[in-house]
Amino acid sequence: xxxxxxxxxxxxxxxxxxxxxxxxxxxYRMGSQADVEELTSRTFERAWRSRSHYRHDLxxxxxxxxxxxQNVGVDYRARMRPHLPLDAAADVAGDGSPESDAELSSDLxxxxxxxxxxxxxxxxxxxxxxxASLNNRLIAGLTGLSESxxxxxxxxxxRTLRAQWFGHASVSDE
Amino acid sequence: MNDEFLQRIRKxxxxxxxxxxxxxxxxxxxxxxxxxxxxxxxxxxxxxxxxGGAAFAFLARLLPGPQPTPVHVTHAVPLGPVWLPDHVVSRxxxxxxxxxxxxxxxxxxxxxxSPPAVRSSSPADPPSFERVRVVAASTAYPVAWGTAxxxxxxxxxxxxxxxxxxxxxxxxxxxxxSGADLVALPxxxxxxxFNRCSRSGVYGGLxxxxxxxxxxxxxxxxxxxxxKLTARDLFLxxxxxxxxxxxxxxxxxxxxxxxxxxxxxLSYDRIQIVGPALSTPAGKLANALLLESGCNTFPWLAxxxxxxxxxxxxxxxxxxxxxxYQVAAPGAGFAYLTTNPTALGVFSPNEYGLGHSDLVLIPxxxxxxxxxxxxxxxxxxxxxxxxxMSAYRALGNQVIMSFIRANMxxxxxxxxxxxxxxxxxxxxxEIDANxxxxxxxxxxRF
Numbered sequence: 251x252x253x254x255x256x257x258x259x260x261x262x263x264x265x266x267x268x269x270x271x272x273x274x275x276x277x278y279r280m281g282s283q284a285d286v287e288e289l290t291s292r293t294f295e296r297a298w299r300s301r302s303h304y305r306h307d308l309x310x311x312x313x314x315x316x317x318x319x320q321n322v323g324v325d326y327r328a329r330m331r332p333h334l335p336l337d338a339a340a341d342v343a344g345d346g347s348p349e350s351d352a353e354l355s356s357d358l359x360x361x362x363x364x365x366x367x368x369x370x371x372x373x374x375x376x377x378x379x380x381x382a383s384l385n386n387r388l389i390a391g392l393t394g395l396s397e398s399x400x401x402x403x404x405x406x407x408x409r410t411l412r413a414q415w416f417g418h419a420s421v422s423d424e
Numbered sequence: 425m426n427d428e429f430l431q432r433i434r435k436x437x438x439x440x441x442x443x444x445x446x447x448x449x450x451x452x453x454x455x456x457x458x459x460x461x462x463x464x465x466x467x468x469x470x471x472x473x474x475x476g477g478a479a480f481a482f483l484a485r486l487l488p489g490p491q492p493t494p495v496h497v498t499h500a501v502p503l504g505p506v507w508l509p510d511h512v513v514s515r516x517x518x519x520x521x522x523x524x525x526x527x528x529x530x531x532x533x534x535x536x537x538s539p540p541a542v543r544s545s546s547p548a549d550p551p552s553f554e555r556v557r558v559v560a561a562s563t564a565y566p567v568a569w570g571t572a573x574x575x576x577x578x579x580x581x582x583x584x585x586x587x588x589x590x591x592x593x594x595x596x597x598x599x600x601x602s603g604a605d606l607v608a609l610p611x612x613x614x615x616x617x618f619n620r621c622s623r624s625g626v627y628g629g630l631x632x633x634x635x636x637x638x639x640x641x642x643x644x645x646x647x648x649x650x651x652k653l654t655a656r657d658l659f660l661x662x663x664x665x666x667x668x669x670x671x672x673x674x675x676x677x678x679x680x681x682x683x684x685x686x687x688x689x690l691s692y693d694r695i696q697i698v699g700p701a702l703s704t705p706a707g708k709l710a711n712a713l714l715l716e717s718g719c720n721t722f723p724w725l726a727x728x729x730x731x732x733x734x735x736x737x738x739x740x741x742x743x744x745x746x747x748x749y750q751v752a753a754p755g756a757g758f759a760y761l762t763t764n765p766t767a768l769g770v771f772s773p774n775e776y777g778l779g780h781s782d783l784v785l786i787p788x789x790x791x792x793x794x795x796x797x798x799x800x801x802x803x804x805x806x807x808x809x810x811x812x813m814s815a816y817r818a819l820g821n822q823v824i825m826s827f828i829r830a831n832m833x834x835x836x837x838x839x840x841x842x843x844x845x846x847x848x849x850x851x852x853x854e855i856d857a858n859x860x861x862x863x864x865x866x867x868x869r870f
Contacts, residue, residue, distance in 0.1 A: 265446060265449070269437065269442055269445065269446075270436055270437050270442075273437040274434050274435065274437075277433075277435070278433070285723050287437075287438075287441050288723045288724060288727075289723075290437070290441075290445070291445050291448070292723075292727055294445060294449060295448070295449065295452075298449045298452050299452065326723070357429075357432065357433045358433050361430070361433060376430070379430075380427070380430040380431060380433070380434070381434070383434075408426075408427045408430065411429075411430070412426065412427070412429065415429050416429075
């Protein structure tokens, strides 16, 4: 109904807020650094090109953008299915120190290993929650689950992952 | 809920990447004025006319009127394009393979544009079954044509098969009775095509049936053993333009002359591949399969397929023309490879299987072109063949079903047939599964 609202959005602010979140969404979703910049670029370029079609009354801008990111990711995985290594080395230049980058990459590879056996839906939930830092309501809108269901599934996922991460040492729900 | 271990994996993107992307976005065209909702009056008018027309039709049926004179109705003949006579296959017309010029629509022959009378058709009015009209994409054309030729000969004149290459999806995605009964494609339809087709009035949904594969095999003299090639190596060695290794996103004319320039682990041998003439269907297939898979390993090139398909086709479909790819006359490739042991030859997998064991097959990405690897979709130089049909048009149409079966059971026919160059049959379980889909007219869902 209200497409004119696109003209009122502060694109610079949106970019500053959402670019790191899309970037991290792809890091968590792909389980590696490989092609994360490419996918982030593709998402924003596709969104920018069609931003006049964004309708404020149908969805928040971040929901709209992450829907595009999801589609970009699906296309990419379909195209690259035999080629994408889950534990690819970190070949994207980072702004941290080599030590911190190595540690982050190591954690990322570890997360990728732990989530590799999870269903697609659960990996998507992890990426949206912790990579993109979206709240449960937005995640529900993107995944088709109810908000309470998102919370429940995430709670179980985190509990399971934490147990595996820390070697079954701390399984409590604090 | 302690999830700090998940939070800490987050990382800020490199500032230079953010700045570069922002600059690229800023260079894009400024935000166009949002399209405004229009046509309110026109929409109202159209709705009014439709409702009025429906009411008029209803009343006209109720009111008594003069009885219509019985009219001999011409049986429905799905209309082909105006160059149809050249491409109708029947017992009386021996099949000759007209090589399609392009996948685009072929030019109309003057003076034949008026179609013969066609019975009006509606969704409640099943189509006639005397002919099967198949529209094939240009590189799926030889296989479809070969099958159609034999099929037409084998069904004793009970049906005719018309086949052409003009606008495959426009012919299928229509409620027009003159549309295609089957569309043959060398790939799956995209989600975009599926959505467009669904919106365009395909009654009963779109049915997808996989009928086989097209693949090429690479081989060379056993003197130096097989080369360890990847699909990317092949693209870099044979494409007319390749990505500049020194500048991301830029293309340069192919500078590579030896395999070790493409990949230092490969041998210092001249890049030389012999294969079928590029103007033939086999050559077009070889061209597409040699380049496409490797091209798609560059994400920024693969992305062009969605956004700039013409440019994608130009980059990922253009073989270099400086002699790296040489044309071998039919049957001459084996002799050439024997005398040039560093050259590679392009063969049809079934052609290679005809007793030429004096060459060694070259795996690509470590995968050999065996039927098992092809049907698993892991061999890079292959692609599946699909037939698409409207579930409504296939309703009770045994000729369509017979034609689909003929496509799947073509192994023996194609073994030495130029129409079947590169064709590989489905395995038994795939045949059973796809025949079941066709028989039940199970609509495709994305």
